[in-house]
Amino acid sequence: MSIEIDHVNKHFRDFVAVDNVSLTFRDGELTALLGPSGSGKTTLLRIIAGLEQPDTGRIRFHGEDTTDLHVSERGVGFVFQHYALFKHMTVFQNVAYGLTVRPRKTRPSKDEIKQKVMRLLELVQLDWTAHRYPHQLSGGQRQRIALARALAVEPKVLLLDEPFGALDAKVRAELRRWLRQLHDDIHVTSVFVTHDQEEALEVSDRVVVMNKGRVEQDGSPEDVYDHPANPFVYQFLGNVNLFHARVHDGVARIGDVQLPAPEFQGYKNEHGQAYVRPHEIEVFAGREHSDALHAKIEVISVVGPTVRLELRTDNSEELVHAELTKHRFRALGLAQGGDAWIRPTYSRVFLPDERVSND
Amino acid sequence: MITPSTVIDTNDTIAKRWRRATEEPVWIRITLITIALTFLTLFLVLPLTVVLYGAFEHGIGVWYAAVSDPDALSAIRLTLLIVAIVVPLNTLFGVAAAWSIAKFEFRGKSILISLIDMPFAISPVVVGLIFVILFGSQGWLGPWLSSNDMRIIFAVPGIVIVIAFGTLPFIARELIPLMQQQGKEEEEASLTLGANGWKTFWYVTLPNIKWGLIYGIILCNARAMGEFGAVAVVSGRIRGETNTMPLHIEVLYNEYMFTAAFAVSSLLTGLALVTIAIKSAVEWNDERRQRIAAA
Amino acid sequence: MSITLVKRRVIPGFGLTIGFTLLYMGLVFLIPVGAFLLYTTTMSWEAFWSAVTQRQVVASYKLSFGGSLIAASINLVFGTLVAWVLVRYRFPGKRFVDALVDLPFALPTAVAGIALVTLYASTGWVGQYLDIFGIRVAYTQLGVVLALTYIGLPFVVRTVQPVLEDLETELEEASASLGADRLTTIRHVIFPALFPALLTGYALAFARALGEYGSVVFISGNLPFRTEITPLLIVAKAEQYDYHGAAAIGTVMLVAAFLMLLIINGLQWWASRRHG
Numbered sequence: 060m061s062i063e064i065d066h067v068n069k070h071f072r073d074f075v076a077v078d079n080v081s082l083t084f085r086d087g088e089l090t091a092l093l094g095p096s097g098s099g100k101t102t103l104l105r106i107i108a109g110l111e112q113p114d115t116g117r118i119r120f121h122g123e124d125t126t127d128l129h130v131s132e133r134g135v136g137f138v139f140q141h142y143a144l145f146k147h148m149t150v151f152q153n154v155a156y157g158l159t160v161r162p163r164k165t166r167p168s169k170d171e172i173k174q175k176v177m178r179l180l181e182l183v184q185l186d187w188t189a190h191r192y193p194h195q196l197s198g199g200q201r202q203r204i205a206l207a208r209a210l211a212v213e214p215k216v217l218l219l220d221e222p223f224g225a226l227d228a229k230v231r232a233e234l235r236r237w238l239r240q241l242h243d244d245i246h247v248t249s250v251f252v253t254h255d256q257e258e259a260l261e262v263s264d265r266v267v268v269m270n271k272g273r274v275e276q277d278g279s280p281e282d283v284y285d286h287p288a289n290p291f292v293y294q295f296l297g298n299v300n301l302f303h304a305r306v307h308d309g310v311a312r313i314g315d316v317q318l319p320a321p322e323f324q325g326y327k328n329e330h331g332q333a334y335v336r337p338h339e340i341e342v343f344a345g346r347e348h349s350d351a352l353h354a355k356i357e358v359i360s361v362v363g364p365t366v367r368l369e370l371r372t373d374n375s376e377e378l379v380h381a382e383l384t385k386h387r388f389r390a391l392g393l394a395q396g397g398d399a400w401i402r403p404t405y406s407r408v409f410l411p412d413e414r415v416s417n418d
Numbered sequence: 419m420i421t422p423s424t425v426i427d428t429n430d431t432i433a434k435r436w437r438r439a440t441e442e443p444v445w446i447r448i449t450l451i452t453i454a455l456t457f458l459t460l461f462l463v464l465p466l467t468v469v470l471y472g473a474f475e476h477g478i479g480v481w482y483a484a485v486s487d488p489d490a491l492s493a494i495r496l497t498l499l500i501v502a503i504v505v506p507l508n509t510l511f512g513v514a515a516a517w518s519i520a521k522f523e524f525r526g527k528s529i530l531i532s533l534i535d536m537p538f539a540i541s542p543v544v545v546g547l548i549f550v551i552l553f554g555s556q557g558w559l560g561p562w563l564s565s566n567d568m569r570i571i572f573a574v575p576g577i578v579i580v581i582a583f584g585t586l587p588f589i590a591r592e593l594i595p596l597m598q599q600q601g602k603e604e605e606e607a608s609l610t611l612g613a614n615g616w617k618t619f620w621y622v623t624l625p626n627i628k629w630g631l632i633y634g635i636i637l638c639n640a641r642a643m644g645e646f647g648a649v650a651v652v653s654g655r656i657r658g659e660t661n662t663m664p665l666h667i668e669v670l671y672n673e674y675m676f677t678a679a680f681a682v683s684s685l686l687t688g689l690a691l692v693t694i695a696i697k698s699a700v701e702w703n704d705e706r707r708q709r710i711a712a713a
Numbered sequence: 714m715s716i717t718l719v720k721r722r723v724i725p726g727f728g729l730t731i732g733f734t735l736l737y738m739g740l741v742f743l744i745p746v747g748a749f750l751l752y753t754t755t756m757s758w759e760a761f762w763s764a765v766t767q768r769q770v771v772a773s774y775k776l777s778f779g780g781s782l783i784a785a786s787i788n789l790v791f792g793t794l795v796a797w798v799l800v801r802y803r804f805p806g807k808r809f810v811d812a813l814v815d816l817p818f819a820l821p822t823a824v825a826g827i828a829l830v831t832l833y834a835s836t837g838w839v840g841q842y843l844d845i846f847g848i849r850v851a852y853t854q855l856g857v858v859l860a861l862t863y864i865g866l867p868f869v870v871r872t873v874q875p876v877l878e879d880l881e882t883e884l885e886e887a888s889a890s891l892g893a894d895r896l897t898t899i900r901h902v903i904f905p906a907l908f909p910a911l912l913t914g915y916a917l918a919f920a921r922a923l924g925e926y927g928s929v930v931f932i933s934g935n936l937p938f939r940t941e942i943t944p945l946l947i948v949a950k951a952e953q954y955d956y957h958g959a960a961a962i963g964t965v966m967l968v969a970a971f972l973m974l975l976i977i978n979g980l981q982w983w984a985s986r987r988h989g
Contacts, residue, residue, distance in 0.1 A: 130606070143607035146604075148625075160613035440885045447802055455810070457795065460839070461863050462816050464838065466828070511737045533743070535978075539924075539971070540746075540966075543945075543948055544944075544967055547947055547963045552745060552749070583742045609724070644819075644820065671827050676831070680827070683827065690816060691819075694815045697815060
């Protein structure tokens with residue numbers, strides 16, 4: 060079932076939470092709504108669910124207008140950030156809830172409910188917890204029960220609000236993979252909200268980056284990471300260095316370094332900002348390339364298999380961050396306070412005004 | 419590094435002298451506890467004891483005779499009738515007010531919360547007076563009421579309304595903070611799963627507020643049965659007709675029938691003790707659940 | 714393109730519950746209170762003024778306000794002490810004592826009244842010993858203060874207790890680690906944190922004492938000019954069908970109650986702002 064968001068707006072008092080957003084989520088796709096806190100991603104998710112009412116705009120499920128349909132009739136599965144499991148009910152009762160509250164006419168029999176709940180509990184690998192209470196489970200287990208509960212009503216779409224937000228790093232990584240697998244098995248159109256770029260990139264088929272209530276970019280995880288549409292996406296997805304750059308006829312110049320910038324074919328001598336990821340900076344111990352910039356190494360920090368350098372170039376107030384493998388770092392024999400030469404290998408230039416944003 | 423165990427092993431006196439940064443010396447602690455307990459004994463334990471002692475001083479037979487006296491029985495019956503009307507009404511009010519305040523945002527909410535507190539601040543005597551002036555024989559609506567053969571003051575309806583007024587905040591005050599603190603996520607979850615409003619309230623909200631509601635009802639009940647000042651003004655103290663239990667106690671006391679007064683008092687005292695026991699149990703239950711939730 | 718939507722709340726029942734809430738409050742107390750105030754305005758200003766400034770009435774204000782102030786002050790000191798002991802120390806029977814603090818809240822005032830007068834009369838369990846020192850409690854102003862202290866007792870304890878429980882011991886540990894002795898820590902760290910709660914508890918105890926009737930009338934003896942509290946005068950005037958006199962004094966009490974409520978709300982707002 061596809062979800063269509065058509066020019067949706069929502070404000071809370073003076074705060075614009077969702078600013079004229081239009082999106083379509085295709086049938087069976089797993090989409091991440093990615094953005095910093097306050098970017099409107101959770102509000103958008105709640106509008107899709109019917110937990111918030113948009114000020115203007117429409118929501119359609121598979122072409123059918125559901126904007127005025129009450130949340131209890133909309134047929135969505137919603138997994139809350141803090142799970143919202145019913146404290147006074149057992150795991151079994153929680154998962155069975157959506158079926159037991161149905162009017163008698165459409166309610167399955169007790170046996171059918173029991174079979175279905177147990178099947179779902181097996182699916183989330185927690186059938187042994189059926190008679191426990193939520194407070195007796197770990198965070199990751201509660202999360203999976205919340206998911207089973209949402210799936211029990213056979214929702215047309217599955218919506219998850221920061222599904223892994225409250226979990227520790229290891230459980231997060233496990234659940235992420237598990238959710239991906241589960242989605243591949245059941246294939247229900249799913250949207251989840253996250254502020255964690257790694258999560259969005261790893262799990263989803265598609266990433267929608269949001270900021271200040273607007274969609275900044277919408278594309279596949281690879282696309283969004285490798286070709287950020289604008290400075291915000293660049294900075295939000297990972298660390299980035301900024302350099303002054305001049306673009307001229309499809310070439311960007313950072314100091315003496317020349318890099319291809321085909322999107323600026325025909326531009327003459329424009330000033331802009333070049334965005335360079337830390338791993339896209341080559342570091343040398345000596346002046347091997349005539350165009351490399353000279354810098355002093357201020358801080359060296361070893362993080363697992365990679366080494367992060369903070370360098371100060373001769374003509375820049377800002378520190379440059381570079382990342383290289385431990386292997387390469389050892390081979391270079393760099394030392395804190397010592398000299399180094401750096402050279403960007405790839406960059407994306409944005410001009411200061413909005414001329415870039417037309418693509 | 420010196421570990422605590424090595425301190426105890428090597429130097430016993432340090433371990434004994436050591437005191438937590440947030441603690442006072444033992445003698446201060448004991449002095450403060452003693453003062454507090456003496457104060458509470460004088461003000462709480464002794465009055466309680468004197469009531470129970472006075473009630474049973476001359477044996478259970480005398481107590482029973484006083485409690486089963488026709489006037490006492492009629493006072494008990496009237497009091498029970500009144501709480502049977504007032505408590506359900508105030509319960510409905512409390513649940514409705516708490517639902518609207520805790521689950522929705524609307525203008526004037528803080529004013530509404532303050533207004534709900536108001537009956538609490540008004541002297542019970544003034545509460546009684548308000549209704550005497552409205553409905554009394556010399557009051558505003560008095561002549562109209564008597565020409566239509568209706569009676570509110572010096573009759574049961576007047577007692578019901580002043581007690582409803584005086585005990586109006588109790589259940590609402592208990593439920594509002596409880597429901598605000600629980601938020602609305604569980605209700606939203608229930609709605610996304612297809613439940614309607616009533617089912618959500620019945621299966622999700624009510625079990626969550628159960629204990630607070632029970633305590634609120636018990637407290638409202640105890641206060642309704644014990645209401646004195648307001649009832650004293652509107653009841654007219656007609657024996658066997660408009661005497662509630664507290665008024666009956668006053669009548670007995672003023673007629674120097676102390677044992678009987680204490681005997682009837684002991685019933686209300688028992689109710690008060692049950693009330694605070696339930697409050698204590700509810701709090702204990704909450705603490706336990708919070709400990710579990712934190713673990 | 715903008716399409717106006719039917720405004721609809723996600724959680725149902727707002728109209729029903731707010732409607733019933735307002736209807737019930739309106740019928741039970743907003744309309745009656747309003748009508749009562751309207752009734753007072755039908756009196757001439759002179760009649761009102763002379764009713765509220767009669768010598769006997771003024772004497773009762775002095776006792777009611779003064780007695781309530783003293784009682785609230787006693788509760789401030791001992792209530793804080795009780796809250797402190799209940800939160801910070803462990804001793805046998807603590808849970809029982811903690812529960813018992815609510816007794817004045819749950820016990821009917823008439824029962825409290827006859828219990829107090831029986832205890833503190835010159836022949837009572839406590840009164841007989843006080844009598845030896847020439848201290849008389851029953852049928853004196855001291856008795857009035859005693860009864861008002863009794864009924865205000867839970868308020869300071871119950872407002873201070875939760876704040877004390879939430880007070881992070883880390884603050885005290887920090888203060889101690891910076892070299893402060895215990896008394897300095899209490900004065901500069903604990904007291905400022907408790908201050909709003911102390912004021913709120915004090916105001917609540919005072920407000921409750923001001924309107925109290927049941928527990929006082931038995932022990933006070935109701936001597937005009939000496940031990941007559943204002944609520945008692947209202948009852949006396951109402952019983953004599955002096956509705957104007959009663960309404961005038963009642964209005965004074967009602968206004969005092971509103972003011973106390975405003976002050977208490979202000980204090981709570983201030984406290985929550987300081988905590989937030």
